[in-house]
Amino acid sequence: MTARSIIRLVGTVAALCGALGAARAEVSTVRLAKQFGISYLPLTLMEEEGLLEKQAKARGLDLKAEWLRFTGGSGMNEALLSGNLDLAAGGVGPFLTIWGRTQTNIKVKGVAALNAMPLWLVTVNPDVKSIKDFGPKDKIALPTAKTSIQAITLQMAAEQAFGAGQQGKLDPLTVSMGHPDAQTAMMGGRSEITAHFGAPPFQEMELKDPRARKVLDSYDVMGGAHTFNLVWASSRFITANPKVTEAFLAALEDSLRLIRDDPERAAALWIKAESSKLSQGEAVAIIRAPQNEWTTAPKRMLDYLAYMNRAGLVSAKASAESELFFPVPEAAKIGGPKEAAR
Template identity: 30%
Template sequence: MIGLALLTFVFVACASGNQTVSQTPEKITIAYQPGINYANLLIVKQLQILEKQFPKTQFEWKELSNGAAIRDGIIANQIQVGASGPGAFLVGWDKGVGWKILTSLNYSEFWLITKNPNIKSIKDFKPGMKIGLPSLDGVQAIVLRKVAQKDLGNPTALDQNLQVIAHPLGLQSLLTGQIDAHFTTPPFEFQEVERGGRVIIKSSDIFGKTSIASLFTTEKFYNQYPEFGKALYTAIVDATKLINQKPDEAAKILSHMDNGKISQDQYKKWLTNKAVAYGIEPRSFLKCGAFMHEIGMLNKQPKSIDELILPPLKGVKGD
């Protein structure tokens, strides 16, 4: 059972929130992707923080395989809030989706991993070799193109090698030799290294501290339901503090969410791994945007983080 003290620590704002319930739509769908990059959002889900603050709203939580699918759902108005990386977000921003960043979630490193002994660097990839990643405009693809530009003289040199595959399936495909490399995130990268995988690229070496996962919603939706947007932002801030200050308790919640299939100890090891970090400040959106514009993935590029953020992030350091 999750203790009362824990609920109090994480979401002291709920008491006041329950007394000032704002108008919200009848249903809100929140979409995210596999992995612990979304741990703070998953804590909000598991503790039903939003459901308690907005009891008249039906909340649907969806796990989708990549940011492109989430972006399509936002465009179709089937998803109101989506969690994804900067690549898919910036493509949508460029094409007029009208969404902005409500908060960052996670800055974990993501790694390109291989088990093929003949692959030492991206220079060793031959035609027909497969590199698995979640989408062609996701942040993994952006990092890979940046490295290809530097090491191969052409940012799209490896595009024919790319195979779109969800992280969990990519893990199994790498371990069984169906793909030659996998560009993935925690905890899948940790599991691959434990099973003999070798790291070829670390994202932190390319763009530095990067918001691998952030929460997005359209400016129209936020302006229509600002109290909900602020409540969600506050819930993420509190869940992030919990992970950073009390990882044992955060791990307990996540293990409880999985009905104990993944132990509390295992979650704590993942959450406290030096490659994993959680925070609300958007990071590396401008760097990614500049590079994507340079290679033709964007028609325009953001010049300031203020172009990309919603009101709760105003005054919060970001790039």
């Protein structure tokens, strides 16, 4: 073997070692979180169909997905900050809270939106026709008091109804509670819970009872469709795991395509995974409802941020929604348009 051949061989080995080192730098297990409700359908399909693992394998990664379940955004944010969670998923309120608080350190940003959906405040108190009718004997259940998207929306509605400086007027009535427990508590009639600011499918299920009525619609508060759920992560994780990030975004596209092309199958997978009491037809109706959009395009997030800035909940500001999200990797754009059909 000549000296030139040896040099070439050494260079090839070094390149291979470098490539292997880069691959090893990516995590072998990614920890993802979701909450309760059909709004997390894209993530449920990702888990049930092993879509993330498939996309990772296509990129030369042997990746294991570990799915965790939370009842609210605050717990997820704590897990993310402590390093026990890689990708969090929840409402706009908890996301903007951690986004604002981490701009000088780990810099949490959005990875992708999951949907745009209206949130309904439902009550079984026959005397309550609007939020102005709630009294001291009422208790409003929502995922996390003061910081969940439901809590923020309720504050915005209170400001609209009662005037400037009155955004916290209904806060003393709110109780932190996961959606399944809140539904059971309110509809059971044996607890102090008289209202539930929920999410699909709990709000639809509640309104089947003649005692229940919708008091507030978040689309009315926001002036139109808005992002409900999204996925977020720290800059450290995204920077260290570009292929995992690409695989996640590609898997999300696969999920959205399944929802768009075969809502019946998507509904069946979700019902089985969640042991839901919804019928196939009911689940499909929610998935296909025109007000529910399965899209990665953010909507009216700056409106939420503007309120949280004004209320002193978040100090960091943004002039464009793109500032709230990580740039989409070029490799993740190959799969086509980012927005799925309704």
